[in-house]
Amino acid sequence: MKNFLSFIIILSSIIFISSCDQIKKMDNTDYYVEGVSINNNTQNTDSVSRKTLLIDFTGIRCVNCPEAHEIINQIKTLHPNRVVAIAFHGTSLAYPIAPYKINLRTDEGNDVISTFGINAIPTGLINNFDKTKLQERQTWAATVDTSLEQNPSVEIKTFYCYNSSERELKTIILVRALKNMPDQNILSVYLLEDSIITRQATVEEPGYIENYVQLNVFRKGITNVWGEQVSGLSKTGDVITKEYSIILDTSWNENNCKIVAFLRNNSNFVLNAEESQYITKY
Amino acid sequence: MKKFFFLSFFVLVAFYAKSQNSGNISGNFQVIMQSYNNDSIIGATQPAEKVRLNSYADFLYTNKNFSAGIRYEGYFNPLLGYNQKNDGFGFAYRFAQYKLENLDITVGNFYEQFGNGLVLRSYTDKYIGYDNAFDGVRLKYQPFTGMYIKGLIGTQRYVFSKTNLGYSQVINRGLVRGADLELDLNQAIKKLNESSTFILFGMNYVSKYQKAENQYVTINDSTFTLNLPQNTGAFSTRLNISRGMFGFSGEFAYKAQDPTAENNYIYKPGTATFLNFTFSKKGIGLIISGIRIDNFGFRSDRNASLSDLNINYIPDITRNHIYAFASMYPFVTQNNGEMGISSELTFKIKKGSKIGGKYGIDCRLNYSRIHNIYQKQINEQTPLNQSGTDGYITDFFNISKELYYQDINVQIFKKFSKTFKMTLIYQNEIFNYGVLRGEPAEPNVNANIGIIDFTIRLNKKNYLRFETEALFSEQDMGSWLMEEVEYTVSPHWFFSVNDQFNYKNPDGKEAHYYMGAFGFKNNNTRIQLSYGRQREGVICIGGVCRAVPATNGFMMTITSSF
Numbered sequence: 093m094k095n096f097l098s099f100i101i102i103l104s105s106i107i108f109i110s111s112c113d114q115i116k117k118m119d120n121t122d123y124y125v126e127g128v129s130i131n132n133n134t135q136n137t138d139s140v141s142r143k144t145l146l147i148d149f150t151g152i153r154c155v156n157c158p159e160a161h162e163i164i165n166q167i168k169t170l171h172p173n174r175v176v177a178i179a180f181h182g183t184s185l186a187y188p189i190a191p192y193k194i195n196l197r198t199d200e201g202n203d204v205i206s207t208f209g210i211n212a213i214p215t216g217l218i219n220n221f222d223k224t225k226l227q228e229r230q231t232w233a234a235t236v237d238t239s240l241e242q243n244p245s246v247e248i249k250t251f252y253c254y255n256s257s258e259r260e261l262k263t264i265i266l267v268r269a270l271k272n273m274p275d276q277n278i279l280s281v282y283l284l285e286d287s288i289i290t291r292q293a294t295v296e297e298p299g300y301i302e303n304y305v306q307l308n309v310f311r312k313g314i315t316n317v318w319g320e321q322v323s324g325l326s327k328t329g330d331v332i333t334k335e336y337s338i339i340l341d342t343s344w345n346e347n348n349c350k351i352v353a354f355l356r357n358n359s360n361f362v363l364n365a366e367e368s369q370y371i372t373k374y
Numbered sequence: 375m376k377k378f379f380f381l382s383f384f385v386l387v388a389f390y391a392k393s394q395n396s397g398n399i400s401g402n403f404q405v406i407m408q409s410y411n412n413d414s415i416i417g418a419t420q421p422a423e424k425v426r427l428n429s430y431a432d433f434l435y436t437n438k439n440f441s442a443g444i445r446y447e448g449y450f451n452p453l454l455g456y457n458q459k460n461d462g463f464g465f466a467y468r469f470a471q472y473k474l475e476n477l478d479i480t481v482g483n484f485y486e487q488f489g490n491g492l493v494l495r496s497y498t499d500k501y502i503g504y505d506n507a508f509d510g511v512r513l514k515y516q517p518f519t520g521m522y523i524k525g526l527i528g529t530q531r532y533v534f535s536k537t538n539l540g541y542s543q544v545i546n547r548g549l550v551r552g553a554d555l556e557l558d559l560n561q562a563i564k565k566l567n568e569s570s571t572f573i574l575f576g577m578n579y580v581s582k583y584q585k586a587e588n589q590y591v592t593i594n595d596s597t598f599t600l601n602l603p604q605n606t607g608a609f610s611t612r613l614n615i616s617r618g619m620f621g622f623s624g625e626f627a628y629k630a631q632d633p634t635a636e637n638n639y640i641y642k643p644g645t646a647t648f649l650n651f652t653f654s655k656k657g658i659g660l661i662i663s664g665i666r667i668d669n670f671g672f673r674s675d676r677n678a679s680l681s682d683l684n685i686n687y688i689p690d691i692t693r694n695h696i697y698a699f700a701s702m703y704p705f706v707t708q709n710n711g712e713m714g715i716s717s718e719l720t721f722k723i724k725k726g727s728k729i730g731g732k733y734g735i736d737c738r739l740n741y742s743r744i745h746n747i748y749q750k751q752i753n754e755q756t757p758l759n760q761s762g763t764d765g766y767i768t769d770f771f772n773i774s775k776e777l778y779y780q781d782i783n784v785q786i787f788k789k790f791s792k793t794f795k796m797t798l799i800y801q802n803e804i805f806n807y808g809v810l811r812g813e814p815a816e817p818n819v820n821a822n823i824g825i826i827d828f829t830i831r832l833n834k835k836n837y838l839r840f841e842t843e844a845l846f847s848e849q850d851m852g853s854w855l856m857e858e859v860e861y862t863v864s865p866h867w868f869f870s871v872n873d874q875f876n877y878k879n880p881d882g883k884e885a886h887y888y889m890g891a892f893g894f895k896n897n898n899t900r901i902q903l904s905y906g907r908q909r910e911g912v913i914c915i916g917g918v919c920r921a922v923p924a925t926n927g928f929m930m931t932i933t934s935s936f
Contacts (some may be wrong), residue, residue, distance in 0.1 A: 111581050112630050113606030115641065122752055122763045124633070124641045125591060125598035147551075155813055166590055184417065184923075206422055209451060209458045211923065226459065230635035230677035234587035299808070299815025 110118040140270060141174060142244040144236050145354050145365035147217040148179045148308070150211050151186030152196065155293045160214035160229040161307070167236050174240055176352055177308040178284060180204060182211050194290040196286075200317035218309060221280075221319075222360040245271050248323065248366040250281075252349050259340040261371055265313060265353045267322070267329045275326040277363070278356050280319035283312045286348045286370075299356055314351065322355075339348050347372050397437030402935035404500070405429040408453055413926035415885050416907055426453050429498060434469075442470040455922040456503040457682075457914075462534030467507055478514035483507045486526060488554040488578040489612040491687035492646045493628040493672065496530065500911060502920045506684050507531045508550065520562030525553040530674045530683050548674035550685055552580035558764055574614040581607040582634045582674050582685060591762040602641055606632045608672055608686075610646075621652040627670070627686075633761075634676040637669055637710055638871055640765030644669035659720045663691040668747055668768055671709030681918050690917030691716040692742040695801075698874065699823050699845040699854055702806040705744065705779040707917030711772050714744030718854060733789040743780045746809075748772035777818070781805040791832070799825040807850060811912070820846040837862040841872075851909075852878040874909065892920050899934040 115124045148164060150157040161179075168175050181196035188195050215226045218235045227235060246321035251264040264283055292304035294315035313371045314336045340346055347370060354365035407427040410420045425449045433445040450584070469482035485507055487495040489501035498505040510528020517523065529547050556576040562564045566573075586602035610627035629644040645668045653660040665688075672686040688707040691714060695701040715909040718740040723730040749766040751758055759765045765810035790796065801823040807816040823845045832836045858872035874887040889906030910924040 111583065111605040113605045115601050115603050115631055122756060123591075123593060123598070124601050124631075125593070125762050143406035166592060170590065180620050184419075209421070209461065211454065211458060224461070228635075228677060228678070229681060230589075231587075233590055293813070294813065295812070295814055297814060299813065 103123055105137055110340065115282070116163045118163050123295065140244050140247045142206045142240060142242050143173075143365045144171075144175050144239045145217075145219050145362045146175055146177045146232065146236065147221075148177060149208075149213045149215050150179050151181055151183055151191050151213050152188065152290050152304075152306075154185040154292045155211050155299070156229075157214045158292060158294045158296075158304070159183075159300070160232075163229050163232055164308075167233055170233075171236065171240060175236060176354070176367045177186075178282060178304065178352055179308045180310050181306075183211055185213055188252075192291050192293075194225050194286065194288070196290065198310060198312065200313050202315055206257070219362040220360055221362065222355050224352060225360075233362055240282065240343070243270075244364050245269070246355055247272055247365045248353050248355060248364050250353055250366055250368040252351055252371055254346070254371045255296065256346060256372065260337060260340070261314075261340060261349075261351075262301060263351055263368075265276055265334045265336075266331065267333075267355055269325040272327055274324065274357065275323045276358055277325060278319035278358070279315060279322045279334060279353065280308055280317070281314040281351060281353045282317070282341075282357070283314055283338065284352055284367075285309045285311050285344050286350065288348075311341070311344055311349070312338065325332075337344060384468075391744060397435055399433065399435050400936060401431065401433040403429075403431045404931070404933045406929070406931050408925065408929045409927040410454065410924045413907065413924070415883070416887065416924040417910065418588060418907070418924040418926040419420065421451075421454065423451060425548060426451050428453050428500075434444035439473040440471070440835040442468075444468040447858070453502075455920060456684045457533060457680075457920075459662060460503065460533040464534065466505070466534070476516040478551075480512040481510075481515075481530070483509050484512050484526075484528075486512060486524070487687075488524070488552065488580070489576050489610060490623075490625050490648055490689055492625050492648060492670070493555075493578055493608045493610045493629075493686050493761065494550075494552050494580045495687035497687075499915055499918070502681070502915050502918055504681055504915075504918055504920075505531055506682075511548075518562065520558040520560070522556040522558075523553065527551045530685070532675070532683055535752055539645075546585060548582045548584035548676075548683070550580065550582050550674050552578060554578035555588040562711055571615065571617040575789060576612045576773075577610065579607065580685065581670075582607055582672075584674065585675060585869075591639065593762070598762070602633060602676070602686070603631050606630055608644075616631065616652075619653055619655045622650070623653075624649045627917075629670060629672060632669075632672065632676075634671060635679055636671040636673065637765065638759045640669070640759055640763060642669050642764040642766065644672075645770075646670040646688070657722045657724070660717070662717045664715045665691050665744075666747065666770070667708065668711055669709075669765070672798040681920070688712075692744065692779060693718070693740045693783065694914075694916065697799065697825050697827075697841075697843060698856060699821075699843045700783070700799065700825065700915075702854075702911060703803055703810075703819055703821060704912060704919065705742075705781075705805075705917060706810045706912070706919050708744075708778065708809070711747040711749070711768075712744050712778060713747045714742065716740070716742030716776075721846075731790070737786040738783075738785040738787075740781070740783050740785075744775075744776035744778045746776040746778060748774045750810060762903065776806070776809075777804060778806045778809055794831070795829050796826070799827075799880075801825075816910070817849050819847055819849040821845050821849075835864045837864065847879070849880070851876055852928065866895055876909070898936060900932070902931045904929045 118125055148160055164177050180201040182201050186197050214229050216232055217225055219239050247268040247270060248268040253262045286307045288306040288308055288309055289303050292301050294301055322332055324330055349371050350366040354362050358360045409425045412420045429448045436685040445467035447466040449461055451457055452460050467483045469480055469484055471480040485496045496506045496508050506528055508528035512526040515523045521735055548708050559573040583605050586604050589600040591598055591600055600839045606631035610625055612625035614623040625648045626645040631641045633639040634643050646664045651662045665690055668916045671684045674685050675683045688709060690707050711861050720738045723735040725734040748769050749758055752764050753769055756763055781803050786798045788796050795906040803821045805819040808814040825843045827841045832838060839860040843856040845854040847853055854872045854874055854876050860870035862868040869892045871890045876885045887909050889904060891904035893902035905928050908925045912919050912921050
């Protein structure tokens with residue numbers, strides 16, 4: 093009886109656990125992939141689209157950060173005009189120690205990074221502004237896929253006017269409620285710069301890239317970096333506008349600067365995001 | 375709610391047991407508190423809270439065949455250098471266990487190991503902030519003398535994640551199922567009961583399930599989704615044989631397709647081989663270990679990294695050093711591939727001989743060397759470890775020229791008299807900084823280390839210890855010198871001061887890392903207070919590591935048990 097019992101236990105455990113999938117290669121290739129290229133994804137044709145905010149915490153001396161940037165590029169290629177990225181350079185791995193020269197850290201970015209307790213990068217936030225929602229780069233693509241399925245609850249539009257002789261940027265942000273929702277929300281508007289050339293550490297030999305193109309670099313909060321409380325969006329159709337003005341630092345290339353705006357609720361969930369063209373283009 | 379229910383149950387059982395005067399309750403408590411100051415010389419920064427604290431408390435109730443336990447953990451907030459995501463407090467571990475004659479049932483959390491752990495090992499180590507406990511059900515069954523069967527199912531702990539969502543926070547955490555069978559032939563077969571040859575055989579199978587999510591790969595400018603396996607199985611077989619002075623143990627493990635973030639989503643099956651020979655007789659001992667790991671990271675979440683959600687454990691065959699500079703460049707086990715050997719010879723120079731003197735001399739020679747495994751491209755067009763392919767071709771007996779780690783060390787322990795003893799250590803290390811610390815631009819570190827440690831017994835209760843360490847290197851932070859004096863008043867008090875001096879730093883900086891500490895111990899309670907600078911580095915136990923940032927401040931540790 094005892095032996096019979098043990099036989100049953102062994103047999104059932106083997107059947108129970110011997111589950112193992114065997115994936116076959118795609119015909120005539122060395123790749124274990126689905127056969128369909130998904131580059132030609134059609135864009136969401138709704139008049140207002142839900143955009144996903146992806147905040148990347150990164151640094152020039154961080155060897156794994158280029159891989160995270162590549163993931164962002166892939167995601168943006170897959171979902172054209174649907175992903176808004178912001179790169180906060182921070183932690184000790186963003187500190188320029190020779191031969192790294194260019195400092196992309198900002199006081200406001202450092203404030204976010206220390207408040208969020210980030211000491212390992214790359215890491216990111218998707219549609220959240222909350223330290224408990226930090227995510228590793230390997231999971232970004234799947235989270236963006238899921239978040240793009242949501243319906244937008246607000247529409248955000250950015251308008252701007254740039255005076256290049258004074259380097260003054262005036263911007264108006266319009267937010268329209270697409271459904272009834274709690275009245276208190278937080279609006280954040282930032283100035284970002286693309287195409288900054290720096291030396292960047294990488295895992296690939298020889299361990300760095302001398303002329304690396306940094307994208308979506310956070311330069312300054314047009315609102316406070318933590319955003320500004322806004323009200324007046326409780327009912328469908330409610331519209332608010334906010335006006336701001338800043339002077340661009342002379343070290344920033346105005347031709348590569350853009351505005352990013354996002355609205356989050358009191359649970360720090362991002363309701364929608366928008367980015368402008370480069371401010372010197374109209 | 376579930377946790378609350380469990381806790382209430384535990385408290386009720388404990389009170390009931392006490393009122394009935396049956397059963398036994400034991401436990402322990404630990405709190406580590408640290409304050410942080412800014413210190414630009416060593417690169418220490420002060421977090422916003424200025425003071426942080428980790429705390430742990432275990433309670434275990436046993437009554438005859440029944441036992442139950444809980445562990446409280448609180449991080450307010452996690453000390454720097456620990457996983458900052460582990461930012462919470464609550465009952466992180468709870469279980470109940472019942473033993474029948476030959477059946478043992480555990481529900482809730484448990485730790486388990488199959489063989490050497492190549493396929494499955496869950497354990498906790500507070501010092502390195504490691505905990506991959508299972509939450510599920512485990513059965514252990516002994517059908518007859520000498521045969522042991524274990525079966526388990528569960529998910530693994532990932533920080534204080536309250537939802538069932540795993541590492542990615544998108545899909546549910548992976549489910550682990552496994553069974554292990556162990557046969558002790560000397561117990562099982564009557565004829566072998568009296569044999570002087572001991573044979574133990576074991577085998578196990580573990581499978582993990584995790585839903586597939588979208589993972590992209592770019593091939594010739596087109597993006598594809600990876601066809602991910604949702605179930606991945608791994609098995610291992612092991613054999614231990616010992617006879618007289620000789621012993622042998624070996625384990626071989628195989629893992630099916632398991633594309634993960636750690637291996638860059640390659641589909642090549644993995645293998646792991648671990649061999650260990652021992653020889654010992656009075657006054658001499660020899661251990662030789664060999665290991666070969668080929669794509670054998672095994673985690674219950676395919677996106678996990680660092681020391682998160684490991685199902686298995688790759689044994690570290692290198693020596694774990696305890697002295698400060700000897701452990702400055704520890705080996706970090708390489709799940710994606712490593713191949714190495716280590717040997718250790720211990721012997722005693724006899725008492726009364728010319729060299730041995732009155733008490734004899736204990737000597738230890740240790741050598742270990744670990745390389746990468748040989749890897750060749752799968753074809754000329756595809757780069758090594760390309761996502762979505764088999765990654766690379768390897769050859770079991772071919773070793774890569776890429777050296778990861780080498781350690782040669784000699785230790786001599788000599789007692790001169792009843793009041794005076796000494797330890798001498800020389801060590802030479804080659805450390806592949808690029809791979810082992812993940813910074814490929816950094817050159818290998820070659821370090822020579824010397825250590826002298828004297829202990830003088832002043833009288834029955836008072837001991838004085840002097841330690842001098844020196845590390846000579848031209849790479850990383852350059853060379854170091856350390857002096858330490860420790861005074862112990864047994865059994866209650868100890869005081870120590872030390873200074874680690876960093877010089878010939880390639881950056882041109884020099885810095886003193888001073889530290890003063892005192893401790894008090896009474897019965898089962900120990901309090902230690904220290905103040906000073908802690909250098910940036912890595913702490914490893916058994917090849918599993920955590921990075922420690924430079925800090926400057928007070929640290930208090932209280933441990934207590936009952």
